[in-house]
Amino acid sequence: xxxxxxxxxxxxxxxxxxxxxxxxxxxxxxxxxxxxxxxxxxxxxxxxxxxxxxxxxxxxxxxxxxxxxxxxxxxxxxxxxxxxxxxxxxxxxxxxxxxxxxxxxxxxxxxxxxxxxxxxxxxxxxxxxxxxxxxxxxxxxxxxxxxxxxxxxxxxxxx
Numbered sequence: 001x002x003x004x005x006x007x008x009x010x011x012x013x014x015x016x017x018x019x020x021x022x023x024x025x026x027x028x029x030x031x032x033x034x035x036x037x038x039x040x041x042x043x044x045x046x047x048x049x050x051x052x053x054x055x056x057x058x059x060x061x062x063x064x065x066x067x068x069x070x071x072x073x074x075x076x077x078x079x080x081x082x083x084x085x086x087x088x089x090x091x092x093x094x095x096x097x098x099x100x101x102x103x104x105x106x107x108x109x110x111x112x113x114x115x116x117x118x119x120x121x122x123x124x125x126x127x128x129x130x131x132x133x134x135x136x137x138x139x140x141x142x143x144x145x146x147x148x149x150x151x152x153x154x155x156x157x158x159x
Contacts, residue, residue, distance in 0.1 A: 004050040008034040053156060060152040067113050067145045074141070075114040075133065089135035090119075092127050093146060100125070102157055106149050116142050 008031060015030020016022060035051065042049045078086055097103050103125045107118040115133040122129075132142055 004038055004045060004047070008038055008050075010034075011037060056152065056155040060149070060156055063148050063152050064109055064112070067109075067148070071113040071115050071141070071145075078134065086134040087136060088131065088133055090129060090131050091135065092129050093143060094126055095128055095146070095150060097150060097153060098125070099157065102153050103128075105153055105157075106146065109149050110142065110146065113145065 011034030012027050012031035015033060016026045019026045019030075038045070039049060047053075078084070095103065095106065097106055103121060107121065107128065110116055110118050110128070110130065117131045118128050119131055120129040121127070128146075130142060
């Protein structure tokens with residue numbers, strides 16, 4: 001992907017040189033032309049088209065923001081209640097992610113959402129140990145969000 005971005009930027013700058021016009025409009029038209037060239041040449045590149053990867057990264061970000069707000073609302077509901085009825089606990093979940101980057105990313109995404117914390121990962125990187133604020137309610141929600149995160153992370157990191 002970085003190679004494609006650099007090639008696209010190079011085509012945009014080269015386009016400006018060939019047009020003999022140093023403006024944003026000239027660079028933008030060259031950049032768009034570079035996107036077209038890279039899209040046509042995508043079968044000869046070693047990785048998938050980088051705009052597709054950026055799209056999947058944006059989708060992962062949107063999923064994270066949605067999960068962040070929904071879990072924040074759940075935590076606020078529990079805090080505002082006059083009587084605390086939560087049952088905190090620890091549970092484990094199996095993950096299908098393989099690389100260190102993928103496991104680290106899902107751990108960070110789960111930890112950044114309020115109400116749950118990944119506190120340990122098994123040595124084989126297949127099991128995450130998660131502390132949840134309310135086990136009966138949150139374990140199901142965390143499992144659903146982990147499944148969403150896993151699919152989105154796979155689309156971003158794997159070709």
